[in-house]
Amino acid sequence: xxxxxxxxxxxxxxxxxxxxxxxxxxxxxxxxxxxxxxxxxxxxxxxxxxxxxxxxxxxxxxxxxxxxxxxxxxxxxxxxxxxxxxxxxxxxxxxxxxxxxxxxxxxxxxxxxxxxxxxxxxxxxxxxxxxxxxxxxxxxxxxxxxxxxxxxxxxxxxxxxxxxxxxxxxxxxxxxxxxxxxxxxxxxxxxxxxxxxxxxxxxxxxxxxxxxxxxxxxxxxxxxxxxxxxxxxxxxxxxxxxxxxxxxxxxxxxxxxxxxxxxxxxxxxxxxxxxxxxxxxxxxxx
Amino acid sequence: xxxxxxxxxxxxxxxxxxxxxxxxxxxxxxxxxxxxxxxxxxxxxxxxxxxxxxxxxxxxxxxxxxxxxxxxxxxxxxxxxxxxxxxxxxxxxxxxxxxxxxxxxxxxxxxxxxxxxxxxxxxxxxxxxxxxxxxxxxxxxxxxxxxxxxxxxxxxxxxxxxxxxxxxxxxxxxxxxxxxxxxxxxxxxxxxxxxxxxxxxxxxxxxxxxxxxxxxxxxxxxxxxxxxxxxxxxxxxxxxxxxxxxxxxxxxxxxxxxxxxxxxxxxxxxxxxxxxxxxxxxxxxx
Numbered sequence: 001x002x003x004x005x006x007x008x009x010x011x012x013x014x015x016x017x018x019x020x021x022x023x024x025x026x027x028x029x030x031x032x033x034x035x036x037x038x039x040x041x042x043x044x045x046x047x048x049x050x051x052x053x054x055x056x057x058x059x060x061x062x063x064x065x066x067x068x069x070x071x072x073x074x075x076x077x078x079x080x081x082x083x084x085x086x087x088x089x090x091x092x093x094x095x096x097x098x099x100x101x102x103x104x105x106x107x108x109x110x111x112x113x114x115x116x117x118x119x120x121x122x123x124x125x126x127x128x129x130x131x132x133x134x135x136x137x138x139x140x141x142x143x144x145x146x147x148x149x150x151x152x153x154x155x156x157x158x159x160x161x162x163x164x165x166x167x168x169x170x171x172x173x174x175x176x177x178x179x180x181x182x183x184x185x186x187x188x189x190x191x192x193x194x195x196x197x198x199x200x201x202x203x204x205x206x207x208x209x210x211x212x213x214x215x216x217x218x219x220x221x222x223x224x225x226x227x228x229x230x231x232x233x234x235x236x237x238x239x240x241x242x243x244x245x246x247x248x249x250x251x252x253x254x255x256x257x258x259x260x261x262x263x264x265x266x267x268x269x270x271x272x273x274x275x276x277x278x279x280x281x282x283x284x285x286x
Numbered sequence: 287x288x289x290x291x292x293x294x295x296x297x298x299x300x301x302x303x304x305x306x307x308x309x310x311x312x313x314x315x316x317x318x319x320x321x322x323x324x325x326x327x328x329x330x331x332x333x334x335x336x337x338x339x340x341x342x343x344x345x346x347x348x349x350x351x352x353x354x355x356x357x358x359x360x361x362x363x364x365x366x367x368x369x370x371x372x373x374x375x376x377x378x379x380x381x382x383x384x385x386x387x388x389x390x391x392x393x394x395x396x397x398x399x400x401x402x403x404x405x406x407x408x409x410x411x412x413x414x415x416x417x418x419x420x421x422x423x424x425x426x427x428x429x430x431x432x433x434x435x436x437x438x439x440x441x442x443x444x445x446x447x448x449x450x451x452x453x454x455x456x457x458x459x460x461x462x463x464x465x466x467x468x469x470x471x472x473x474x475x476x477x478x479x480x481x482x483x484x485x486x487x488x489x490x491x492x493x494x495x496x497x498x499x500x501x502x503x504x505x506x507x508x509x510x511x512x513x514x515x516x517x518x519x520x521x522x523x524x525x526x527x528x529x530x531x532x533x534x535x536x537x538x539x540x541x542x543x544x545x546x547x548x549x550x551x552x553x554x555x556x557x558x559x560x561x562x563x564x565x566x567x568x569x570x571x572x
């Protein structure tokens with residue numbers, strides 16, 4: 001009864017976390033896992049709420065994974081709101097917070113890389129060398145420590161979600177991957193921990209990212225099927241909205257991430273842009 | 287009662303194998319796993335016997351892993367003695383034989399690689415590009431399919447054993463790795479499925495591999511500590527024994543596989559040579 005008030009139980013040590021999940025699984029508890037890098041926003045909380053609907057134990061991890069940052073400055077300025085995060089987890093009645101130190105996860109003699117060779121060549125993988133190896137390696141480690149039955153990832157990081165699903169398939173992992181919808185600010189900007197780093201002016205400007213995606217979907221509905229032409233239209237739209245630093249705009253197959261010439265139902269349009277020093281991504285399904 | 291006669295239960299499908307091990311683990315059964323590429327010899331059988339001493343279910347896999355063969359001809363001529371293998375497993379009362387098809391393990395769209403970056407740079411890794419990535423990737427897949435509590439590997443493939451142990455550590459896998467001693471033919475040659483490919487003359491010649499290692503250990507005991515000098519002596523010994531195709535002779539630290547200048551207790555001397563077309567390896571601990 002009063003036990004609930006002390007949730008989440010915070011565990012720092014990977015071995016202790018593993019012992020605990022093994023113990024719980026022996027009691028036939030289902031483990032639902034939501035990995036995060038902290039700085040929790042409504043997007044994360046929606047994944048946790050999705051997890052809480054499943055009967056079982058909910059485990060959230062907060063670990064700012066150094067090996068997925070190809071830019072050391074990006075890592076240094078990554079927001080940290082731990083106290084508020086824990087309060088959020090408490091309110092959502094999350095059972096465990098796994099909060100490891102970087103030295104325990106990546107000791108000096110660590111030397112293993114998990115690589116999903118093809119999927120990482122596209123989209124964000126092009127301009128963030130090593131990023132997705134860093135993602136797949138930490139996710140595999142976390143999966144092995146937590147041994148979840150279900151893990152939940154957001155669709156905003158569409159390529160990450162695709163890569164994690166492929167890794168689970170290729171490595172015969174017995175884990176069900178659930179997908180959470182993109183949650184947006186009131187101005188339409190996709191929720192991201194990095195939004196905190198935007199000036200008010202740039203926050204306003206960034207609302208055009210999603211407006212542009214919706215505009216393109218409308219153009220598609222009106223009959224334009226050529227990916228090339230739709231991409232050109234979006235480029236123009238962004239530049240007119242003073243979003244000039246466009247990393248990529250791609251229209252692709254959701255399973256292979258291969259570009260497609262003509263848009264069809266289920267295809268994805270994804271973008272990455274920089275506004276000020278902040279890199280933002282978003283995507284929309286046709 | 288009569289059930290025992292039908293062992294081992296043969297399972298081909300990875301999903302079925304996984305369902306079966308999950309079911310058995312839910313019944314609190316301990317899973318003991320011995321992965322092999324078939325063509326079982328006394329070395330493999332000693333690992334299985336070691337496994338049978340542990341209370342639990344014994345699972346042996348036979349899978350000639352194509353992605354660890356850097357030489358397609360080596361793969362093509364790899365011996366296959368399945369019928370005899372199954373008879374051996376039956377006699378040893380192995381509970382399950384996991385015997386998957388290559389298409390189920392590596393479907394066309396398979397694209398994941400697990401790499402233990404540093405340990406694979408030494409010894410056999412030097413001249414067998416991709417070999418150890420192939421080993422770590424298949425072992426990780428098999429571990430995920432079987433989810434063993436204990437897995438057993440032989441010391442003959444010393445680098446493989448070291449890499450598997452490091453992978454388990456780096457990826458936080460909850461698996462105990464046991465080591466089996468090298469089992470030898472009556473002439474001292476380390477047991478290997480490849481020994482079948484030697485002509486009688488070369489089989490005899492190959493007995494000098496181990497004789498040479500023992501000679502070096504004797505020289506060390508007599509006072510010679512210099513790795514360089516000991517390696518020179520062994521080279522000379524092998525050439526005099528008509529073993530001229532020496533891939534490597536190395537003396538190294540067993541954890542890091544780094545070469546050491548001066549031999550100390552616990553160090554390993556390992557060799558790879560070719561006799562005829564057959565590549566053979568062996569090692570000895572100081």
